[in-house]
Amino acid sequence: MTAKTFDVGTGAGGGTAMKILCEAGLQVCAVNSGPRTDPDKDYRQHRQVYDLKFRGYGNPLRLQGKAHQEPYSVEESEYSEGRDLFEHDVAYSNSPGTDWYWKRCKATGGKANFWGRSSARFGDIDFKAAELDGFGENWPVDYEEISPWFSKAERYMGVASTVQKRPSNPDGEYLPPLPFRCIDCIIQKGAEKIGVPYLPDRCAQLTVAHNGRPACHYCGNCSRGCDVGSFFSPTWFTIPQAEATKNLTLLTNALVRAVLVDEKGNARGVAYVDRTSRREIEVYAKVVVLAASCVETAHIMLNSKSRHWPAGIANSSGELGKNLCDHLYGNPGYGCLPQLLGQPPTPDNIADSTIAWMPRWQNLKNPREEKFIRGYSVYMGGGCGGFPGYYGQIDGFGSKFKRDIKRYYPATIGALIQAPSLPSPTNYVDIDPEKKDTFGIPQLRFHFRWGDNELLMWEHSKQVMIDLFKSMGAELWGADAEPTRPGTSLHETGVCRFGNDPKKFVTNKWAQGHDVSNLYICDASIFPSCTDKTTTMPIVAFTMRTCDYMLDNFKRGVHARA
Ligand SMILES: Cc1cc2nc3c(=O)[nH]c(=O)nc-3n(C[C@H](O)[C@H](O)[C@H](O)COP(=O)(O)OP(=O)(O)OC[C@H]3O[C@@H](n4cnc5c(N)ncnc54)[C@H](O)[C@@H]3O)c2cc1C
Ligand code: SF4
DSSP states (O other): EEEEEEEOOOOOOHHHHHHHHHHTTTEEEEOOOOOOOHHHHHOOOOOGGGGGGGTTTTOOTTTTTOOOOOOOOTSSSSOOOTTBBOOSSSOOOOTTOOOOOOOOBSTTTGGSSSOOOOOOOOOOHTTHHHHHHOSSOOOOSHHHHHHHHHHHHHHHHOOOOOOOOOTTSSSOOOOOOOOOHHHHHHHHHHHHHHOOOOEOOOOOOOOBBTBBBOOOOOOOOOGGOSSSSBBOOTTHHHHHHHHHHHOEEEEEEEEEEEEEOOTTEEEEEEEEEETOOEEEEEEEEEEEEEEEEEHHHHHHHHOOOSSOOTTTTTTTTTTTOSBBBOEEESOOOOOEGGGGGTTTOOOOOSSOOSSSSEEEEEEEESTTSSSSOOEEEEEEESSSSSSSSGGGGSOOOHHHHHHHHHTTTTTTEEEEEEEEOOOOTTOEEEEEEEEEEETTTTEEEHHHHHHHHHHHHHHHHHHHHHHHHHHHEEEEEESSSSOOOOTTTSSSTTTTHHHHHTTTOBBBBTTTTTSTTTEEEEEEGGGGSSSSSSSHHHHHHHHHHHHHHHHHHTTTSSOOOO
């Protein structure tokens, strides 16, 4: 098969790329690792756990015999285990001392079927962080250049929030915000007293009908997939729009192994393994777009070895797979608001995750005000959720225990820190020299440990929670003993970082390979550092910009048409 462009992955980045390229009239072949997502069959919302065979936990034997047996939290439950949406056939390795948790959704739409929708803009405080505090590399772009692309992405996706005028998260173009819950009003007052902002998050959830999709009906099941498409996901937005052009060929259950090269070392297509027949198939294109979700993009490129690229395609810099960054996650404080004990339940579970957050407030005026550089943000959750997760905190049994569960139901709260790690020479991915997966593809291997800077943020956030709980008159029951495992956040960055110098960066500022000009990358692997914000809206924005540049290159004849 020959196509003008080739798109590996159909998630937030790949889905956006194929929509834009198809709508521009290019013939696009999208190769997706797993099956097609079908919300009618794959999401089981609006059912109570007692309606489900395994009470929401899923069949305990479902991973028996699989190469990677670890279940994925939140998104992979009986509500969304559907027809084999998550990756358990392809194993990966952790080097000694590394405990990376690599959650992968192989179905079309990828993890963006189940994402948490937090969608803040990055700002110059992020792009020029290296200039401000002297650590690492600046991004090759500034806010003025990127801001119109953020607007375009927000207008397309539909992001609910308010104008806040804060330097760490510039304002955008928003739908009406999600309403605050009782807990948010109390937390906001407490936070004000200790000088910490508590504001509506930027949430890609449709508070009003938008872009042909209906307004949210607040069932609170978002992390299990939305059955009506009321938040941005490729399944409801980009994939049907690309298909409507009739310019899309979508290959499913096609696991890409490597990018193929021509006699000059340029990309000429990809080789994939058909999961059903287990045969390897080659497909050819004028341009290849990799959007397999950060570390998997690096995996494919590292496995794309040829006489031109003995260390992996487009890797003359030696930076491919390096600079792996992630968000340190963990709960620095949980407890309850006694003023809400015994109150009647309210519909607090309207967004399943984040309605409000504490955007970065540290090191804003002086980049070295704190013991750590950069900064972190915090999300607060609680109130009347789907399940009383606090049951373990309450003593007793029988009817008193049941009464207490009800009494505490509106009142419990907890925090989630989102702290960026710094690039480090010891944090990277490479190919495991010993191990191959069940399809014969050399496995990806992780090398990663939390660094001192993010651990200082973790300690700082625990003290903030002590102060906050005191100022709210709340009971602090505890904090996580350790941050969560690396990889948990799903916001990894850096392994194909972009920048102007071909000796130091894998792609140029347009996410086009420095070495291979017909290879583009449309995921967070190009981001040279992690910020206190999440990555998906920026992935969409940077992909829009990359595709615009690519189309211009087609027009100017840089890429020959098929
Ligand atoms: C529960 C949850 C909460 C989240 N919360 C947030 C949040 O609040 N805000 C935020 O910004 N982000 C959040 N995320 C992360 C967000 O989902 C990702 O940032 C986003 O999906 C990344 O987009 P992507 O296109 O790079 O990858 P994905 O959306 O994962 O798509 C990758 C695609 O590549 C395909 N693929 C992978 N490997 C191969 C291969 N070898 N061959 C062929 N195809 C391949 C996959 O099948 C998939 O289609 C959350 C994720 C989850 C699961
Ligand atoms: S709360 Fe809204 S966006 Fe989330 S699953 Fe329900 S309808 Fe969809």
